[in-house]
Amino acid sequence: MSLYIKKITTSASLTRRLKISMILTTLPLFLLAGIGLFLFQKSTNAFNDAVEGIVTDAVPVTELKDKIQQTVVPFNHFINRHQLDDKTKFLQLSRDIKKSLANSIKFEQKNHSLTNDIYRSAYLKWRNAERIADKIFNEVDRKKVYISYYLLQDFYQYVIETTLALDKVHLAMQDRVNIRYQKAKELRSNTLILSSFIFLLIYITTIISTLVLHRSIIKPIKKLELWANNFSRHQKNHQLLTLDSYKEFEFIASTYNKLCQMLYDDQAVLEQINQKDELTQLNNHHAFLESLKTEHIRHQTYNRPYTIMLINIDHISSINENYSPHIGDLSLIQISKLLEKSIRRTDILSRYYGDSFVVILPEIDKHEANITAERILSSISEHVFKINDFKFGITVSIGLSLVQGKQSLSQDLRCVDFALQKAKRSGRNQIHFCHLEQGKTNDFKLHYFTENDLKLLD
Numbered sequence: 001m002s003l004y005i006k007k008i009t010t011s012a013s014l015t016r017r018l019k020i021s022m023i024l025t026t027l028p029l030f031l032l033a034g035i036g037l038f039l040f041q042k043s044t045n046a047f048n049d050a051v052e053g054i055v056t057d058a059v060p061v062t063e064l065k066d067k068i069q070q071t072v073v074p075f076n077h078f079i080n081r082h083q084l085d086d087k088t089k090f091l092q093l094s095r096d097i098k099k100s101l102a103n104s105i106k107f108e109q110k111n112h113s114l115t116n117d118i119y120r121s122a123y124l125k126w127r128n129a130e131r132i133a134d135k136i137f138n139e140v141d142r143k144k145v146y147i148s149y150y151l152l153q154d155f156y157q158y159v160i161e162t163t164l165a166l167d168k169v170h171l172a173m174q175d176r177v178n179i180r181y182q183k184a185k186e187l188r189s190n191t192l193i194l195s196s197f198i199f200l201l202i203y204i205t206t207i208i209s210t211l212v213l214h215r216s217i218i219k220p221i222k223k224l225e226l227w228a229n230n231f232s233r234h235q236k237n238h239q240l241l242t243l244d245s246y247k248e249f250e251f252i253a254s255t256y257n258k259l260c261q262m263l264y265d266d267q268a269v270l271e272q273i274n275q276k277d278e279l280t281q282l283n284n285h286h287a288f289l290e291s292l293k294t295e296h297i298r299h300q301t302y303n304r305p306y307t308i309m310l311i312n313i314d315h316i317s318s319i320n321e322n323y324s325p326h327i328g329d330l331s332l333i334q335i336s337k338l339l340e341k342s343i344r345r346t347d348i349l350s351r352y353y354g355d356s357f358v359v360i361l362p363e364i365d366k367h368e369a370n371i372t373a374e375r376i377l378s379s380i381s382e383h384v385f386k387i388n389d390f391k392f393g394i395t396v397s398i399g400l401s402l403v404q405g406k407q408s409l410s411q412d413l414r415c416v417d418f419a420l421q422k423a424k425r426s427g428r429n430q431i432h433f434c435h436l437e438q439g440k441t442n443d444f445k446l447h448y449f450t451e452n453d454l455k456l457l458d
Contacts, residue, residue: 060100061166061169063100064097064100064101064166065163065166065167067093067096067097067100068097068126068159068162068163068166069163070093071090071093071094071097071159072156072159074086074087074089074090074093075090075133075155078090078137078140079136079140079147079152082140087137090133094126094130094133097126098123098126098127098130101119101122101123101126102123115169118165118168118169119165119169121165122162122165122166122169125158125161125162125165126158126159126162128154128158129155129158129159129162132151132154132155132158133155135148135151136148136151136152136155139151224252274286274287275287277350277351279329279332279333279351280332280333280336280351281336282336282340282349282350282351282357283348283349283350283351284350284351285350285351285352285353287350288348288350288352288358288360289453289456289457291348291350291360292308292360292409292457293409293457295348295360295362296403296409296412298362299403300406304362304363305363305364305365305402305403305404306360306361306362306363306364306402306403307360307361307364307365307366307369307400307401307402307403308358308359308360308361308400308401308403308412308413308416309358309359309360309361309369309372309373309398309399309400309416310352310356310357310358310398310399310400310416310417310419310420310448310449311339311356311357311358311359311376311396311397311398312355312356312357312396312397312398312420312424312448313331313332313335313355313356313394313395313396314394314395314396314397314424314428314429315428316328316331316354316355319331319392319394323387323390323392327387327388327390330387331385331387331394332351332355334383334385334387335357335380335394335396336349336351336357338376338379338380338383339357339359339376341379342372342375342376342379343359343361343372343376344361344372346362346363347359347360347361347362347372348360348362352448352449353448356448359372365402366400366402366433369400369402370400370431370433373398373400373431374431376396376398377395377396377398377429377430377431380394380395380396381393381394381395381396381429395428395429396429397420397423397424397428397429397430397431398420398423398430398431398432399416399417399418399419399420399421399422399423399431399432399434400416400419400431400432400433400434401413401415401416401419401433401434402433408457408458409454409457409458410454410455410457410458413449413453413454413457414444414446414449414454415434415435416434416449417446417447417448417449418434418444419432419433419434420432420447420448421447421448422434
């Protein structure tokens with residue numbers, strides 16, 4: 001060991017050789033960078049200004065809509081609990097909304113009369129909502145037993161109309177966004193052309209630098225590349241040879257085996273963690289995608305049908321609000337156990353995201369899949385959830401898609417997503433099957449699955 005250390009310390013220094021070589025070969029790069037940086041920065045700044053203009057049009061409207069939704073929570077709490085803090089929070093949020101709307105009116109009134117009119121309409125509707133809220137608060141303060149149903153209806157109606165007015169602002173801004181977007185695309189194209197030109201000059205200079213440094217750098221790197229290739233093939237027992245090179249490479253060689261051993265020791269633990277959902281201990285989102293790929297390959301090879309079932313908990317947010325997020329998590333654990341009891345051993349159950357679960361049902365037709373879905377629906381809806389001192393019920397909505405043709409996996413997932421959305425719109429606590437053509441409509445948008453997952457599966 002001592003002899004090996006001595007060999008490392010007496011080797012030539014790669015750092016020193018690199019410093020000398022780079023000083024002699026990279027001086028032209030500074031001149032090219034100085035010339036190109038000014039032009040590149042100028043074009044980039046113009047591009048950023050155009051993109052920032054697009055973002056600043058949409059962000060204030062989105063923030064206003066979110067804030068309007070936030071005011072409903074303390075309003076409802078005050079109606080139910082009669083807590084002064086809820087009333088104060090509502091009034092503070094309401095003032096902020098009116099102030100933001102008023103500022104938007106001042107900002108837009110010079111050049112965009114249509115947008116200004118829509119902002120003014122939203123301002124007036126919210127002001128009416130606030131006045132009705134004051135009347136409701138007065139009834140609560142007078143300890144009136146029953147609050148006027150019509151006042152509550154009018155308040156929520158004005159809240160909805162204010163939100164719809166802000167949606168119209170998005171549409172009114174569309175022409176300006178399109179113009180700015182076209183400008184941003186043109187500037188981006190110019191920037192790419194300029195960057196390509198600078199890159200070409202730097203590339204020519206880099207070739208010269210590479211020729212100078214070839215003997216000092218390339219050969220040791222080739223050896224390291226060979227060892228890295230062995231590592232990528234999971235050859236656990238391969239050992240590094242001692243490099244007769246610079247001390248930096250010798251140091252890499254001396255520590256490589258230690259790092260490999262650490263990685264192999266942790267690999268089994270990491271693989272297990274990567275496949276399990278932390279809360280429910282079911283297969284997680286990543287494991288579901290891998291299982292779905294495997295089942296679809298088996299389906300295409302042997303022409304065996306299977307069914308994809310997407311399950312979503314109805315009104316899970318109300319459980320978190322009425323009890324606590326912790327109670328909501330415990331409910332998910334109980335639901336996962338009910339799901340495990342309701343399916344076959346050959347079925348593959350996974351937690352997809354949040355309050356959504358997905359089941360792969362191999363070699364099953366539409367009738368059998370519907371029986372399984374009915375069993376899941378009844379087992380959950382009939383179950384009384386007893387957590388701590390709380391008792392409550394939960395329902396789920398289920399979408400199903402039978403895979404028996406030559407369609408792609410992305411088409412199948414769009415189909416089952418469509419079925420679940422239909423079950424939700426039909427009143428929840430329901431089961432809906434999807435025919436493949438239903439998921440191909442132009443106006444259909446994914447709600448539960450993600451476009452990124454669909455791209456990974458194709």
